[in-house]
Amino acid sequence: MSRIVIRPRIQIPILVVLFTVWTLLGVTYFTSGDVVAEREWFGMVLGCVLVTSGVAGIWRALRLGVVIDAGGVRVRGFDSRDKVTPWSAIQSVDCAQIDVRGGLPLYATVLRLGDDADAAMPLSALGSYSRQDAERKVEQMRSLKRGAPSS
Secondary structure: OOOEEEOOOOHHHHHHHHHHHHHHHHHHHHHOOOOOOOOOHHHHHHHHHHHHHHHHHHHHHHHOEEEEEOOEEEEEOOOOOOEEEEHHHOOEEEEEEEEEEOOEEEEEEEEEOOOOOOOEEEEEEEEEOOHHHHHHHHHHHHHHHHHOOOO
C-alpha cells in the first residue's frame, strides 16, 4: 500500500499566513528602534519568543492532515501529538455529521474503534460540507482498509 497524505485545503493557508504575520511581528522588534543596540532585554526576549513560536506554528500548520499507509491511519493535529490507529483496531469506517459550522452541517469520515458508540474517532481533516464528497472519501478509506495487510 502506498502512503497517502490528505491535507486540509483552507485551514493550512490561513494558519501559515497568521503565523507568518506573528513571525514578522517578532522580527520588527529587532529592526525598528534600538532594541539590540541599547540592549533592551525585554524587547529581545519578546522578539525571540515571537519569532520562535511563529516558525513553530508555521511548521505545525504545514504538517496538518491525515496520513494513510500500511501501518494504519495517522492524524496529525495542530495542537497535539500524532494519533496513530492501526488497521487492526479499526472496526468500521463510516460517514457522519460531526459538526455544524456557519449553519451548515460538516460531514467527515469516522473511524469506529470498538463496538460502543463512544469509541469513534472523527477525522475532521477529511471533513466536507458536501455529503457526497464525504461519502466518496469514506469509500476510498474503506477500500484502503480492505487492501491493508492484516496483522
